[in-house]
Amino acid sequence: MLQFRAVLENVPHDESLIFDSSFLSKLEQLYLLSKKLFRGQHHAERRSKRTGSSLEFADYRDYTLGDDLRSVDWNIYGRLDRLFIKLFEEEQDLPVYFLIDTSASMRWNPPASSPQRSTKYDQARRITASLAYIALANLDRVNIHYFDSQLGDHMGLSRGKGQFHKVLEFLNRASPGKNGETRLLTSFRTFAQRVKQRGLVFVLSDLFDTEGCEEALALLRYNQFETSVIHVLDPAELQPELSGDLRLVEPETGQPLEITSDPSLLKRYRREVQNFLQGTENFCLQRQIGYAQATTEVSFEDLVLRVLRDGRLVR
Numbered sequence: 001m002l003q004f005r006a007v008l009e010n011v012p013h014d015e016s017l018i019f020d021s022s023f024l025s026k027l028e029q030l031y032l033l034s035k036k037l038f039r040g041q042h043h044a045e046r047r048s049k050r051t052g053s054s055l056e057f058a059d060y061r062d063y064t065l066g067d068d069l070r071s072v073d074w075n076i077y078g079r080l081d082r083l084f085i086k087l088f089e090e091e092q093d094l095p096v097y098f099l100i101d102t103s104a105s106m107r108w109n110p111p112a113s114s115p116q117r118s119t120k121y122d123q124a125r126r127i128t129a130s131l132a133y134i135a136l137a138n139l140d141r142v143n144i145h146y147f148d149s150q151l152g153d154h155m156g157l158s159r160g161k162g163q164f165h166k167v168l169e170f171l172n173r174a175s176p177g178k179n180g181e182t183r184l185l186t187s188f189r190t191f192a193q194r195v196k197q198r199g200l201v202f203v204l205s206d207l208f209d210t211e212g213c214e215e216a217l218a219l220l221r222y223n224q225f226e227t228s229v230i231h232v233l234d235p236a237e238l239q240p241e242l243s244g245d246l247r248l249v250e251p252e253t254g255q256p257l258e259i260t261s262d263p264s265l266l267k268r269y270r271r272e273v274q275n276f277l278q279g280t281e282n283f284c285l286q287r288q289i290g291y292a293q294a295t296t297e298v299s300f301e302d303l304v305l306r307v308l309r310d311g312r313l314v315r
Contacts, residue, residue, distance in 0.1 A: 150190065238273055
């Protein structure tokens with residue numbers, strides 16, 4: 001707890017509702033639960049492999065002048081009178097990347113809601129902090145990127161539990177994007193071009209992109225990132241209750257829309273939303289992309305435990 005108090009001192013006061021002492025205490029509980037869930041599995045499953053010098057045999061190749069003679073398989077030389085070099089698989093830690101949507105729709109709050117009510121952006125930051133803490137505690141390397149219409153700032157790769165203060169500082173100083181719109185494909189293409197070492201990617205977004213999300217998510221998989229989507233939504237988006245003559249304003253474009261909301265229109269809206277959610281989940285399932293929905297009313301620790309149990313953080 002002393003360590004958590006030291007971390008909390010670095011957190012700006014205006015974000016105390018996001019990362020308070022209660023939040024930090026829950027993180028340690030989540031980490032301990034993650035150790036119980038995956039004791040003995042973490043290091044066996046969370047590795048990428050390339051040809052190197054570990055103890056796990058991979059293949060042979062012909063000897064060439066200058067090769068280390070200690071790698072020669074002398075048993076094969078004795079049988080075939082030819083020199084072969086033994087190749088082994090080298091284990092590497094997989095970095096964990098977080099892509100957080102900072103577009104205007106992520107900061108939207110329903111009309112007449114409490115100022116202290118969590119936005120989707122708040123929920124995304126809590127979930128990111130939770131998963132980042134667990135990853136850092138397991139000595140994984142972590143980086144966080146922001147995006148909206150394009151890829152924005154990133155924290156830089158960090159490793160070790162002692163770097164968690166850096167995570168909180170970075171999550172607190174995020175500023176709204178200049179454009180405010182969501183452009184998944186543009187942002188993810190830039191990310192794939194900039195990041196040379198492949199690893200795990202968590203996308204935290206409402207996925208409200210007029211161009212859709214499928215091509216962008218497929219791009220991450222094509223570039224050999226192990227991808228998981230945490231679909232952050234607000235209950236008011238899923239089950240709106242407004243009725244009558246309304247003037248709506250799209251938060252990302254500012255476009256107004258005048259409608260008359262009645263039971264028939266609400267039914268059609270809910271059907272479209274369900275089709276969107278189901279279609280996104282099916283797309284992810286078909287392409288081996290992890291998928292979890294996270295509404296702002298669900299506690300972040302319950303969602304994180306569900307993600308952990310699905311194995312997306314520890315493969």
